[in-house]
Amino acid sequence: MILFFRTQSKSVIATEVNHALSDAEINELCWLYGDATYLQNEETLQGYYVGPRREMITPWSTNAVEITQNMSLDGILRIEEYFPVSSKEADYDPMLQRMYDGLDQTIFTVNHEPEPIKRVEDLEKFNEEEGLALSPEEMEYLHKIEKQNGRPLTDSEIFGFAQINSEHCRHKIFGGEFVIDGKVMESSLFSLIKKTTKENPGKILSAYKDNVAFAQGPEVEQFAPANQSTSDFFRVKPIESVISLKAETHNFPTTVEPFNGAATGTGGEIRDRMGGGVGSWPIAGTAVYMTAYPRLTEDDGTTPVLRDWEDILPIRQWLYQTPEQILIKASNGASDFGNKFGQPLITGSLLTFEHQENGEKYAYDKVIMLAGGVGYGTKRDCLKGEPQAGNKVVVVGGDNYRIGLGGGSVSSVDTGRYSNGIELNAIQRANPEMQKRAYNLVRALVEEDNNPVVSIHDHGSAGHLNCLSELVEECGGKIDMSQLPIGDKTLSAKEIIANESQERMGLLIDEKHLDHVKKIAERERAPMYVVGETTGDAHFAFVQGDGVKPFDLDVAQMFGHSPKTIMKDETVERKYENVSYSINKVEEYLQRVLQLEAVACKDWLTNKVDRSVTGKVACQQCQGEIQLPLSDCGVVALDYRGHKGIATALGHAPQAGLASPEAGSVLSVAESLTNIVWAPLADGMDSLSLSANWMWPCRSQKGEDARLYSAVKALSDFCCAIGVNVPTGKDSLSLTQQYPNGDKIISPGTVIVTSGGEVSDVRQVVSPVLVNDKNTRLYHIDFSFDEQRLGGSAFAQSLGKIGSDVPTVKEPQYFCDCFDAIQEMIRRGWILAGHDISAGGLITTLLEMTFANAEGGLHINLHDIKGDDVIKKLFAENPGVVIQVADEHKEEVKEFLTENCIGFARIGTPSPDKRTLSIADGDWKAEFDIDAMRETWYKTSYLLDRKQSMNGMAKKRCQNYKKQPIEMKFNTDFTGTLQQYGLDADRWKTSTPNTHHQTPKAAIIREKGTNGEREM
Structure with missing residues (x-):
């Protein structure tokens, strides 16, 4: 009823x-x-x-x-x-x-009975009907298994095999053999990536064998309850930490249903860090969104904003969502999940792009949504244990529903290839509150003196089948389906086994620890089910309550002998028309560049996401007295009292990658590193590890697979040369959107590089905001050792071009020397402010350094920068930085840079009394109204915010953001220290039963699935 x-x-x-x-x-x-x-x-x-x-x-x-x-x-x-x-x-x-x-009374009625187990007689027909994307070689392999087992395979077995062996899950292209121009390449793509860690292992403790990479971290304090199974006092204890780094994409789900696609992408990436080793702690997240042009409208909602670069391709009959809807809903989803789970989002990126040239159409119609993050754990727990026969298989989290069916296989092909129904069935739903409950259990187990977890894995693509089979892969196991929680009684066996209902973790626990784990789970209200055990017979089966086995295969048949992928392609040389320009149109060009979503203000993104939860965020996007999103480096502390932490940053250059896949890879690494350089790293560049996430339109047209190989090899070579490892990453190699009329839009081959590493002192992070002091100097340092080039730049994009003349890093060692020099100057306290040069070029960097200030400007002279082309000096995106140095240190800085053979150019000084950016280069001079440029930069954010905010709040924000500078006021006698109140942070160490009552006490009352209690 x-x-x-x-x-x-x-x-x-x-x-x-x-x-x-x-x-x-x-x-x-x-x-x-x-x-x-x-x-x-x-x-x-x-x-x-x-x-x-x-x-x-x-x-x-x-x-x-x-x-x-x-x-x-x-x-x-x-x-x-x-x-x-x-x-x-x-x-x-x-x-x-x-x-x-x-x-009426039928709104919840689903007229559907569970489908019976099917013995599949026609494998080829079943493959197409279910959208499994099995290759002819894989179907031949399955026919061999049928002969080995003497029976037809069940629908559950074939469906499950397709998911766990999909490109999405098994990365067959990266592990396959490439034949380019008739020549077999010596190394697979995986080998090229693994080479970086083999040559430069650094502090890596775990790479390529888990869903997350771990590097050695510092000794930090763990702040946790003394007893996890009941109410108890918090205690502090030292732990030897490890730092985790992870990023993955959720492109197909976000293209089809942006909110839940991005939300479950964020949730899945968090679970990867939860499930590293035998459990670890996520701490902060990142996000990247790449779509086609959103084609924004003015305040009336109908008049298009005039941006002629958006007219290169006609508007399509979008398959599911418009680019504008995707940008708003996807960022809502990622933000919502982090907000509800309790993970701050501390850095990110955004790119919109479309291009047509030489008969080729490129656009992010199949979008990129990358979710990443950093975390930490204990060195004790960074590797998985060895399963033993009799270990109990435990599932923690929500019920099974008809959600996310076939997501792995459907994600592995062009979006639009299969029917609307199949693609919709592959979409997941997000329940962050449930995931937080599951996490609280994992957190408690990891925080205990003796972690009872033997192994742990998250539920993602292919659901129970992928998760539980990986738990028991080394020894085999049996799953009792009657113990699995079923939220939808109409689910078939196939749907129960392979649905991707989110927010679930699988654990192996020794039976003697089950009661203790159950007690913690009940306290956290984390649903927990003992669903099976390891067997030691190298066999894996799902068994129904009536004894029937819808899935019954040897582990080796599932994983061991899937056919090797061979990629054959030819090199195709592509030339793109270079951009033409006039020195008389600099302000027009600047106005265009500042409106690009990649360059424009991201206020519409940062306003809706929590950037401080945990109480450990030391640096997030919003900076300066009017708190605008300008920082590209995110930093978190590893505990509440120490100063050590983790930094993370992002980089990508797909426009340059179209002209030169090699340069695109190098520039992606370089941007990530020039973004993270502002955090004082414990061991400089040696502290860093990278995640490389590859999104590519493989098999879409001749030349793309060869371009992918070139891009991966270039990244491998560059990282080996600069001594940085790439211990983690992911690939999504079906970046093509197929429309019902047969049209295909190819997304540009893209690599997104996430850097992460240990920070020696989170208090020394350099802000990008200019210190408004005339007794300071600005210096430009070029990291590229290359001529200034406009190919692949935001400037070229705003004029509808890509260009073939793209920059790169000519001398890797010189790049390292520049990086190390910035790090050393930060340690010596010489740098007051600093900003990288990337999207929008040097002029955008200079403007952004002033935007978060209410007053003051800059006087700039470009004479000392090499070259005679003012446009290139202003808009080229060669890797580099601008630093601000106090006059008292300027001679030390110049001497230090000269001694270390670092080229630099003094380019200007602040002008505290004038709100303009004045620039000169020889006879050429120009002056820009900073507030007017900031309004142009802010407008794109406002137009997007207007579509997601209600009651005119976006308009009010747009009108008031620059009128509300932050000003901190404290009582003159306030010091912010416990000592002022006669308290000692370590009083718990010396208190006795006789003195315990004399110390202040506080109780934290929390409900299941909530967040924020630790920082309280």
């Missing part, structure tokens, strides 16, 4: 119950729903409503039902909210919602 309640906002909450409720229970629900009105005797409501699809129980419902259970309201099965609309033409999201013509 379904009961209806109308809320004060006029929405309707439908509540499914399995028995009649008393008046008192009805009143409790009315209170719970915000003083809602019970629509008594109304079993059907007239009118049009938008609400969740009937077959998808929302995370909101899952949490709402549990709240009623905690209130001792029994018999409530499902709770969903429906919103009245004026007509059936009203907008709604078909990925998550549907239109209802009235609400």
Whole structure:
């Protein structure tokens, strides 16, 4: 029976119950729903409503039902909210919602019985019908298994094999053999990446064998309850830490359903760090969004913003979402998950791009959504244990639903290749609150003196099958399907085994520790199920309650002998027209560049995401007295009292990569490193490790596979040359969107490089915000040792070009010398402010250094910068930096740079009394109104914010952001120290039963799945 309640906002909450409720229970629900009105005797409501699809129980419902259970309201099965609309033409999201013509007792009814187990006789037909993307070689391999086993394979076995052996999961192209121009390449792509760690292992402790890389970290303090299974006092103890680094993409899901696609991408990446070794702690996240042009409109909502570079390609009949919708919804999803889970998002990037030349169409119609992050753990736990026969298989997290079916295989092919239904079934849903509960259990186990976890793995692509098979891969195992939590009773065996319902972790636990783990799980309200055990027979089976085995294969048959991928391609030389320009149009060019989403203000992104939760964030995006997102380096502390921490930064250069895949790779690494250089790294560049994430349109057209090989080899060679390892990464090699009319839009081959490393002192991070002091000097340091070139730049993009003349790093050792010099000057305290040169070039760097100030400007002279082309000096994106140095250190700085053979150019000084950027180069002079340029830079952010904010708040933000400089005011006697109040942070060490009552006490009260309690 379904009961209806109308809320004060006029929405309707439908509540499914399995028995009649008393008046008192009805009143409790009315209170719970915000003083809602019970629509008594109304079993059907007239009118049009938008609400969740009937077959998808929302995370909101899952949490709402549990709240009623905690209130001792029994018999409530499902709770969903429906919103009245004026007509059936009203907008709604078909990925998550549907239109209802009235609400009745059937809105939760799904007329679907569980499908029986199928013995598949026609493998080829099943492959196409289910969208499995199995190759002819793989189907031949499956036919061999059928002969070995003497029976047809089941639908669960074939479906599962396709998921766990998909390109998405097994990275067959990266491990395959490349034949370029008829020549077999000596190394696979994996070998090239692994070479970086082999030659420069640095501090790496775990690489390529887990879903996350670990590097040696410093000794830090662990702040945790003394007893995890009950209420207890917090204690501090020293631990030997390891630092984790991870990034992965969620491109196909975000293209189809951006909110949940990006949210589950963020959640999955967090779980990867949770599941590193035998458990570790995520601490901060990153995000990157790349789409086609959003084609924004003015305030009236219909007049297009005039940006002629967006006219290079015509508007398409977008398959699922427009680029504007994807940008807003995807960033909402990633932000929402981090906000609810309790992970700050401390750095990121954004790029929109389309281009057509030489008969080729490039655009991010199949989008890139990258979620990454850093974390830490204990050195004790950074490697997985050895499973023994009899270990118990435990699943922690939510129920099974018809969610994310076939995501691995569908993600491995062109979006649009399969039917709408297959692609929709592959999309997941996010439940961050459930994931936080699962994490709290993992966190507690890792924080204990003796971690009982033998092995741990997250549930992602291919669901239980992938996760649990990897747990037992070394020895075999048996899963009792009757113990798996089923949220949808209509699921078939295949759907139970392979659905990708999120927020679940799989663990191996020795039986003797089960009761203790259960006690912690109950305290955290983390659903925990003992679902099987390891067997030691190298066999893996799912067994139903009636003894039937829908999945029953040898482990070796699942993983061991899948055919090797061979990639054959030819080198195709591509030339792109160089950009032409006039020195008389500098301000026009600048206006264009500042409006590009990649260059423009990201305020619309940072306003909606938590950038400080955990209490350990030392540097995030927003800087300066008016707090604008300008910092490209994120830094977190590793504990609450020490000063050691982790820095992370990003880099990418896909436009340059179109002209030269080698240069694109080198520039991506260089940008990541010139972004992270502002944090004082414990051992300079030796502290760093990289994650390289490859997104490429493989097999889309001749030459792309060869370009991928060139790009990977260039990155490998450059990283080996500068001594930096790449111990982790991911690939997504089907970056093509296929439209119903047969058109294909290819996304540019892209590598996103995430750097991470130990910080010696989080208090010494250099800000990009100019110190408004005329007694200082600005210096330009070029890291590239190359001529200034405009190819692949934001300047070229804004003029509808790519250009073939792209910069690179000519001398890797010189790049290292420049990096080390900046690090040393930071340690000596000589650098007041610093900013890298990348998207938008030097002129954008200089403007951004002034934007977060309410007053003051810059006087710049470019004479000392080599070259005679002013446009190139201003807009070229050769890797480099601008630093600000106080006059008292200028002679020391010049002497230091000269002694270390670092080229530099003095380029200017602040002008505190004038709000302009004045630039001269020989006879050429120009002056730019900084506030006017900032308005241009801010406008793109406002136009996007206007589409995601309500009640005119974006307009108010746009009008007021520069009028509210931050000013900290404290009482004159406030020191901010415990000593001022007669307290000692280490008093717990010396307190005794007799003195314990004399020290202040505080209790933290928290509910399951919440966050923020540790920093309190």
